[in-house]
Amino acid sequence: MQAKTKYKVEICCGTMCYIMGGADLHLLNDYLPAALRQLVSIEGAPCFGNCDTHEKIHPCVRINGVELPNASTRKIVDKLIILENNDLL
Amino acid sequence: MTYYNNAVITKRELLVRLIKLLDEDTLFEKIDRIPLEMRPRTNSPIRCCVHKDRAVIKYKIMALLGFNIADEQDELTPLSEYAVQAIKGYEQDGNFLTVVDEACSSCVQVNYTVSNLCQGCEGRPCQVNCPKDAIMVLNGKANIDHQKCVNCGICQKACPFHAIAYLPVPCEESCPVKAIRKNANGIEEIDFEKCIHCGKCMTACPFGAISGKSQILNLYYNIKHKQEKTVAMVAPAILSQFKANSSQIINAIKEIGFDEVVEVAEGANLTTDHETQELIERLNEGASFMTTSCCPSYIEFAEKHAPELKPFISDTPSPMGYTAQLARKRFPDHKTVFIGPCLAKRKEAYKNKDVDYVVTTEELGAMFGALKIDVNIKTDSNPDTVVRPESRGYAASGGVTNAIQAILSSEQQIKTELIDGLDKKSIRLLKSLPKKNALGADFYEVMACDGGCINGPVNIAPYKMSQSKLKQAINELKTVESVQ
Known part of the structure; x- marks a missing residue:
């Protein structure tokens, strides 16, 4: 078992998310700033079940349980930095 | 190598929508609505206007159905008509790429452009060194005459302010065998005497203007209906x-x-x-x-x-x-x-x-x-x-x-x-x-x-x-x- 980390990033591995750009998110670890790397765990998750909406939401991730639609590596990193900065205040 | 970008995602979304419609047996009724659904009026347009965006989507679908865009006889032919033919299987001609001319942005004719960093200097090394006499200085700024320029790049090297930029044409640049060139209208055209179907132009174009011709609808129709x-x-x-x-x-x-x-x-x-x-x-x-x-x-x-x-x-x-x-x-x-x-x-x-x-x-x-x-x-x-x-x-x-x-x-x-x-x-x-x-x-x-x-x-x-x-x-x- 991995030690519990401060931020848990779950990447939706449902097929729609995966083909709509989710595949690239699995390389997230390479883009994390060094200061964050130890604090973040990255895992694949089964489909979040949001696929039936007509809006374009793919790919989806969850950061500590909060969903982030239309995710990109950049967006996830930004979100994590904001969370961490707020925490330091 | 395919970098993740919106043009790739558009292609995948189109494929998913087409297969979904086919699976629900509503392909012929709903295929002509796809451009409207994907590019609604409420969104800010990607290009000049929503109508252009929709036309691009239409022709991208046509390519995915397996047609050469250049073969279009009548611009009013609806997608449903092409879909009927695609289900039967299109006649292959041995060429499997097609340029979606509506999507091609006709990237620069001339690869060099003078930016606003130009100081209009006295030395004017760009003008003096240009072997084709293609540079004129107007209103204190150098200009490149597209009729004369031969893309040699000497002006760029000569400019001490780095004011001349190189603008690539991504598809042409990526092709290892020089098989893709502009036609008289400035739209890219693939020369199938040269093309080796490596797909590098397709992944390079950020407008998604080069598309493979797919057999997927024909195949999935036959699988679904157990033909x-x-x-x-x-x-x-x-x-x-x-x-x-x-x-x-x-x-x-x-x-x-x-x-x-x-x-x-x-x-x-x-x-x-x-x-x-x-x-x-x-x-x-x-x-x-x-x-x-x-x-x-x-x-x-x-x-x-x-x-x-x-x-x-x-x-x-x-x-x-x-x-x-x-x-x-x-x-x-x-x-x-x-x-x-x-x-x-x-x-x-x-x-x-x-x-x-x-x-x-x-x-x-x-x-x-x-x-x-x-x-x-x-x-x-x-x-x-x-x-x-x-x-x-x-x-x-x-x-x-x-x-x-x-x-x-x-x-x-x-x-x-x-x-x-x-x-x-x-x-x-x-x-x-x-x-x-x-x-x-x-x-x-x-x-x-x-x-x-x-x-x-x-x-x-x-x-x-x-x-x-x-x-x-x-x-x-x-x-x-x-x-x-």
Whole structure:
């Protein structure tokens, strides 16, 4: 078992998310700033079940349980930095 | 290599929507609504206006249905009419790329442009050094005359302010054989006398203006309505494209409705055996070297650009060729469907009567998405033990060499070289080989995509992930072997 980390990033591995750009998110670890790397765990998750909406939401991730639609590596990193900065205040 | 970008996502969304409609039996009624749904009035337009955006979507669909955009007779022909024809299967002409002229932004005619950094200096080295007298200074700023400029780049080098920028035309720049050029209207046009179907222009264009011609609707219609029995031939690279193990991926493919599945790696076993034998025979007969024959883009390159190389290319059929023979023998009433990461395989399949359809990784992913097939379902089935681990390795550069060396005895060892990716430099080297085998190798493995099939133009997973997933797929077989 991995030690519990401060931020848990779950990447939706449902097929729609995966083909709509989710595949690239699995390389997230390479883009994390060094200061964050130890604090973040990255895992694949089964489909979040949001696929039936007509809006374009793919790919989806969850950061500590909060969903982030239309995710990109950049967006996830930004979100994590904001969370961490707020925490330091 | 495909970088994740919105044009790629648009293509995948279109594929998913088309397959979904076909699956719900509403393709003909709803296909003409796709451009409206994907580009609603409320969104801010990507190009000049929403109507242009919709027209782009329409023509991208037309290409995905398998039509040449240039063949359009009447601009008012609705997509539903094309869809009816696509379901029946379009008549193939041996060319599998088409330029979506509506989407082509007609990138710069001249690659050099003067930016606002221009100081209008007294020295004017750009103007003085231009061999074609193409630069004029107007209102204190240099201007390039597009009629005169020949793209030599001297002005850029001469400017001490770095005020002259180089603007590439991505498709032209990426093409290793200069097969794509502008026509009189400034729209790109592919010269099929030269094109080797490597797909580099398609992945390079940020407007998504170059599209492969897909057979997916025809195939899926036949599967869904049980018009044909089908056998899927799964290329080893496919096993590197999803976050699942190889049995899970193969099971998901069955769930689409394919009656049988064979791994192309099984055919690769035969390619390895025959190619090794052929290599030894040829070297004994005094040939200076031999190259691989499994990359269809390389074969097309040799045919169109370097006929002097042809005698040196192995005559052994590719893994797809052998697998198709096996599939025909085992399932004589089935249609054979190659599933792989390659555009050029469409060309190889076109020439090989044993292959009926070619499906790309993206199209496979779109089918999974549209039909809501989860690749990650648990399975108990074990991997096919007839497949050698080295045969799955064919999907990465160096894989063929590795497979051949694995069956050579220690006294037979040969010197090998890898041509990893067809670009201007490796093409120069390849062309020089028949005259002088400068590298002195006995065996050259040639891959048009650098990194091999796992870095193909129509893949889903990023290259780095494909590498580790392929290793995993190879190791799965190794563990099975050691258990037995």
